[in-house]
Amino acid sequence: MYIRVVTDSSTNVLDSYLQRLRIVETPAIVNFGAESFLNKVELSVEEFYHRLAAAGKLPTTSQPTPRQFLDAYQHLANEGAAEIVAVCVSGRMSGTLNSAIIAAQEAPVPVHTWDTESASLGAGWQAIAAAEMAQEGVGSATLLERLTAIRQRMQTAATPATLRNLVASGRVPRLRGNIGDLLNVKPILSMINGMLEPVDQARGRRQALARMVERIAAAVGERPVRVGIAHANIAQEAAEFLAAVRARLNAVDEIVTDIGPALAALAGPGILILAAYTVE
Numbered sequence: 001m002y003i004r005v006v007t008d009s010s011t012n013v014l015d016s017y018l019q020r021l022r023i024v025e026t027p028a029i030v031n032f033g034a035e036s037f038l039n040k041v042e043l044s045v046e047e048f049y050h051r052l053a054a055a056g057k058l059p060t061t062s063q064p065t066p067r068q069f070l071d072a073y074q075h076l077a078n079e080g081a082a083e084i085v086a087v088c089v090s091g092r093m094s095g096t097l098n099s100a101i102i103a104a105q106e107a108p109v110p111v112h113t114w115d116t117e118s119a120s121l122g123a124g125w126q127a128i129a130a131a132e133m134a135q136e137g138v139g140s141a142t143l144l145e146r147l148t149a150i151r152q153r154m155q156t157a158a159t160p161a162t163l164r165n166l167v168a169s170g171r172v173p174r175l176r177g178n179i180g181d182l183l184n185v186k187p188i189l190s191m192i193n194g195m196l197e198p199v200d201q202a203r204g205r206r207q208a209l210a211r212m213v214e215r216i217a218a219a220v221g222e223r224p225v226r227v228g229i230a231h232a233n234i235a236q237e238a239a240e241f242l243a244a245v246r247a248r249l250n251a252v253d254e255i256v257t258d259i260g261p262a263l264a265a266l267a268g269p270g271i272l273i274l275a276a277y278t279v280e
Helices: 015-021 045-054 066-078 096-104 121-135 140-153 164-169 179-183 205-220 235-248 260-267
Strands: 003-008 024-026 029-032 035-038 060-062 083-088 111-115 155-159 185-192 195-203 224-231 250-258 272-278
Touching (some): 024 066, 066 083, 066 096, 083 140, 121 140, 140 272, 155 195, 195 205, 205 235, 205 272, 224 235, 235 250
Parallel strands (some): 083 111
Antiparallel strands (some): 029 060, 155 272, 185 195, 224 272
């Protein structure tokens, strides 16, 4: 059976992977007041940060619509796909998965919707792995079984530069106010059962980043891992962080990317995310 993969732009799959693995990406929507833009399509990363700096009010986001997913399914069916796997960000944090499920009911071929229970590269690695397996000719039942194992092995950690955006978004209910900002206490967050939860804290940015690496290292040990680092407009710091990750983890594959407008609108500039899973 010929399988293709659809994902959404909040999984942060690099364009090079989208092209090589023939993954179709459905963009989220970023709203600046009355103006709405398709993530990465009508609003570049550079333009987003420029607008954000000048905005008096925080932007909001909307999930891709069922119509966007249905158009993606139809496109792949027209290209000869016999089955589709739709790999989406956590259903507990976004309505994206629900849009994919609604569209699947009208799709011209069978669609398997997949809740990554993660976001950014914690979800992106799952989309990449699914597409790699599809290209290898793995059947859908085996592909989904292996994705389950990858999802269980996925380790994530993140620290924001400021709590302002996350608190305003309501995506992390246990975060409250700006006390951490005032005291320079940096929370460390992780995806747990599909929700972004505070799991640790550190005094200052440097200690928070070190704690993130140690949390992942404690989980994966010396086993080979695929590593993803996602950031919001801090490319230099992300590159320096990659060096620290390489020194501590047995990384056999690496991705470093900006999280882009949709996630940056929720998390705020300066967030740094680490996602890794062990390779079997």
